[in-house]
Amino acid sequence: MIYDAAKIPSVQRQQVTYVAGLDLAMERDSSALSVLRCQKAPDGSIRLSLAHLDRWWASYPETHRHVVQTLSRPPLPGRCLLAVDSTGVGLSWVETFKLDPQVRQLVGDDRLVPVTITAGRAVTRSGQFLRVGKHRLISELRTALARKTLTISKHLHFLPELLAELDGFEAQVRTSGSLAMGNNPKLVKHDDLVLSVAIGVVAARVVFGEVER
Amino acid sequence: MSTRRLAEELARLRAHRSSRTTGTEDLPTDIVEFTKKAFDIDELEPWQEEFLRSESRRILLCVHRQGGKSSLTSALMLYEALHNPGSLCLVVSVSLRQSLEFFEKFSAGFRRLRGKNLAVPEPQSDRKLGIKLSNGSRVEALPGGTPASIRGFSAPAIVCIDEMAQTSEALLAAVLPMLAVSENGGKLYGLSTPFGRRGSFYRLFEEGGPEWERFRVPVTESTRVSAEFIAEARANLLPHEFASEMMVEFTSAHTSLFDRDALEDALDDSFEPLFPEDEAV
Numbered sequence: 001m002i003y004d005a006a007k008i009p010s011v012q013r014q015q016v017t018y019v020a021g022l023d024l025a026m027e028r029d030s031s032a033l034s035v036l037r038c039q040k041a042p043d044g045s046i047r048l049s050l051a052h053l054d055r056w057w058a059s060y061p062e063t064h065r066h067v068v069q070t071l072s073r074p075p076l077p078g079r080c081l082l083a084v085d086s087t088g089v090g091l092s093w094v095e096t097f098k099l100d101p102q103v104r105q106l107v108g109d110d111r112l113v114p115v116t117i118t119a120g121r122a123v124t125r126s127g128q129f130l131r132v133g134k135h136r137l138i139s140e141l142r143t144a145l146a147r148k149t150l151t152i153s154k155h156l157h158f159l160p161e162l163l164a165e166l167d168g169f170e171a172q173v174r175t176s177g178s179l180a181m182g183n184n185p186k187l188v189k190h191d192d193l194v195l196s197v198a199i200g201v202v203a204a205r206v207v208f209g210e211v212e213r
Numbered sequence: 214m215s216t217r218r219l220a221e222e223l224a225r226l227r228a229h230r231s232s233r234t235t236g237t238e239d240l241p242t243d244i245v246e247f248t249k250k251a252f253d254i255d256e257l258e259p260w261q262e263e264f265l266r267s268e269s270r271r272i273l274l275c276v277h278r279q280g281g282k283s284s285l286t287s288a289l290m291l292y293e294a295l296h297n298p299g300s301l302c303l304v305v306s307v308s309l310r311q312s313l314e315f316f317e318k319f320s321a322g323f324r325r326l327r328g329k330n331l332a333v334p335e336p337q338s339d340r341k342l343g344i345k346l347s348n349g350s351r352v353e354a355l356p357g358g359t360p361a362s363i364r365g366f367s368a369p370a371i372v373c374i375d376e377m378a379q380t381s382e383a384l385l386a387a388v389l390p391m392l393a394v395s396e397n398g399g400k401l402y403g404l405s406t407p408f409g410r411r412g413s414f415y416r417l418f419e420e421g422g423p424e425w426e427r428f429r430v431p432v433t434e435s436t437r438v439s440a441e442f443i444a445e446a447r448a449n450l451l452p453h454e455f456a457s458e459m460m461v462e463f464t465s466a467h468t469s470l471f472d473r474d475a476l477e478d479a480l481d482d483s484f485e486p487l488f489p490e491d492e493a494v
Contacts (some may be wrong), residue, residue, distance in 0.1 A: 018487075035487055052487040072485040073488060138470060144458065151481040157492040159480075164382050167411030181470065188381060 018080040019048075019207065021200025022067060023192045024090045030057045032192035033070060035080070036150075036200045038208065046208045048144060048201060050152040053162060055193060060093050064100070071106045071144055083203030084109050085115035085195065086129065115199050123206065134203050138169070138181055140205060141198040150201060162193045215414035238331050241294055247427035250329065251322035258437065259338035260430050261285055267270065270397060273377075273418050274459050277432040282404040286373045287319040289324070289402070290352055293370050295333060298348035303366055305357040305388060306375040315375050316342055322451040360387035367391060371400045378408035385413040407463045410473040415463050432459040 017160035018035055025031040035052035058065060071080060086094045094114045097103055103112070113130055144150035152159065168188030172180050183191040241247040245257060255338050257265070264274065264285060276282050292301040292383045304319075306312040323344070327333045343353040355363045357374070360383040372388055374380060392399035405414050417425055430453040434444070446459050456462040486492050 037484075037487070049481070049484055051484065052491075052492075076487075142471060142475075145475040145479050148478060150479055151484070152479050153484055153486045154480050155484045155486050155492050160382075163476060164411070166476055167409070167469055167473065168381075169470050171470055189383065197382065 018051075018076055019083045019200050019204040020052075020076075020080055021069070021198070021203065022082060022084045022200060023196040024060075024063065024085050024093055025057065025090075025192070027140040029192050031063050031066075032196035033067060034069075034196040034200050035076070036195070036197075036204055038204055041197055045149065046204060048150045048204055049124055050150065050156070050197060053156045053158045053193060055158055055161070060096075064093070064097055068098070068099060068100065068102055068106065072102075076106050078108075079104050080107065081111040081113060081203060081207060082128070083113045083199050084117050085199055086140045087117045090114070090145075091116075113203055115203065117195075123202065130203065130206060132199075134181055135179070137195075137198045140202045141194070144201050158186075158193060161190075162197070165191055167195045214290065238329075239334065240326070240331050242296070244289070244292055247283065247292050251288055251291055251326050251330075253325060258435065260428060262435070264428055265289065267426055268290055269362065269424075270400050271283070271421075271425045272400075272402050273414065273425055273427045274402060274419070275418060275428065276404070277408055277438075277461055278458050280430055280432070280435060281291050281404065283315050283318050283375065284316075284322075285366040286375075286402050286404055287315070287322055289400075290319060290371050291322050292353050294344075294346060294350035295326075295348070297370060298334075298350060298369040300350045301366065302350075302352045302371040302373075303355060303363075303369045303388075303391075304353075304373045305355045305363060305384065307357060307379045309356040311352040311375060312342055312356045319352060319354075320344070338381075355428065356385075357384045358383045363387055364437075366393045369399055370395060371402070371405065373402040376405050376408075377403035378405040378412055380412070380414075382413050404459075407457050407461055409457075409469055410463045411469060419463070429461055431461050 018037055020027045020033060020035045032055045033051060033052070034054075037049040037051045039047045039049070041047050047144065052070075054070065056063070058066065067082075071077065084090060084094050084097070091114065094112070100110055113128065115130045115132055116133050117137060118133050120131075121135045122131075122133055123136055124131045141150070152162070156162070165183060165188050168184045169182070169191060170184045174180050183189070183194075241250055245262050248257065248265055250252065258281075261281060264272070265288070274282050274286075286304070293300050293302055304312065306315055322335070332345040334350070337345045337347055342355070343351065345351045349383050353366070357363060358382055360381065364387055369391055372391060374384065374388060389401070392401060403414055403417065407415065409415070418427055432443055440448065442457065447455050450458065453464045456464050
């Protein structure tokens with residue numbers, strides 16, 4: 001098995017100052033990377049600040065290079081945990097990515113967290129994988145915004161796109177009665193920025209022990 | 214027949230065609246009178262007259278349901294097409310069905326004028342979603358579900374985005390550049406009832422620059438809707454639906470999972486991005 005035994009709860013937290021969330025492109029979508037700065041508040045809770053947001057359309061090898069390039073930029077090397085959407089084809093990307101010696105140097109084994117988005121509602125750990133229900137993923141982001149534990153820099157280039165995606169992110173009741181969550185295509189074409197931030201938020205909260213699994 | 218004679222004959226036919234009209238009386242030049250004639254309206258509400266007479270080139274019309282948004286903008290497009298030969302007017306709607314609906318209103322006004330012995334140019338081609346008149350003017354109704362598909366038109370005199378609150382930001386991005394080389398920047402009308410606190414209509418209505426003239430007309434300001442009907446709507450619609458559809462309030466969209474107020478509270482001017490040099494690009 002490529003992944004070591006689960007280390008997520010035992011990641012050396014003092015070494016993690018940044019958590020990056022990566023949503024990988026599917027057929028028509030773009031890839032998106034968000035970086036959250038994590039700071040401990042006086043009450044012991046974690047405050048997250050969205051300090052970087054990026055989106056691009058590229059092949060997976062180019063995405064590999066782009067992510068390595070970003071993680072190589074100070075102050076991230078050695079201080080950033082990378083949570084990657086490994087749902088579906090994402091898993092093979094993560095496996096290739098992890099074999100890159102440069103990645104091992106930048107992130108390390110225990111700070112690369114594949115996140116599988118499931119149909120359930122819970123957050124569970126399977127090996128080094130995090131399995132997060134989509135409802136839970138979105139709920140964590142909503143909660144972080146409502147409790148004001150997540151702030152967003154007004155200076156981000158992709159801020160208008162992120163706000164449009166958040167505005168257009170809806171819940172719809174399927175004919176089967178189940179609830180589907182995603183972008184309303186009439187309003188906004190993508191949801192990759194939202195998902196990258198949500199992945200980062202969940203991973204940060206798990207790392208700092210704020211999520212009850 | 215020689216080539217020269219053929220060219221002369223062609224020019225004569227073209228001149229004849231462009232002057233071909235159905236009636237003899239002059240069209241009203243006053244936009245309010247023109248609208249009343251085209252849509253068989255006796256009296257317009259004060260805000261409707263103000264809107265029709267406005268000289269602003271960017272207008273947002275946030276009006277209650279059945280407030281006459283489509284009819285008024287149809288009248289403006291009809292006026293442009295008939296009075297300014299060779300002009301192009303576009304209406305973009307959120308779906309094909311709504312494009313058809315809007316264009317039907319335009320066509321109804323056009324047919325009504327033709328039936329009144331007025332000097333109205335004849336249609337050269339009359340389609341379900343567009344018309345070309347003998348004076349060279351064109352009006353096209355476009356479904357805006359796929360913004361990329363509406364590119365290609367240039368220098369329109371008027372562009373109207375119907376139910377703008379339900380369209381994507383990408384639609385505005387596809388439409389606005391069309392006006393770059395229009396005379397005086399062309400005219401852009403966004404008409405809608407609110408659809409939550411999101412999208413280009415809300416953004417421009419709340420934060421757009423001074424170039425945008427805004428009309429906000431709740432049903433309670435209408436002289437055509439009875440107090441009884443308003444009471445019925447208030448009693449039977451959900452509060453946020455009544456607020457949005459009838460009182461034209463930008464309520465937080467009940468379908469959006471993220472509250473706009475919480476999002477605005479989360480924005481922070483005080484901290485720099487990680488890579489400030491990237492953000493200026």
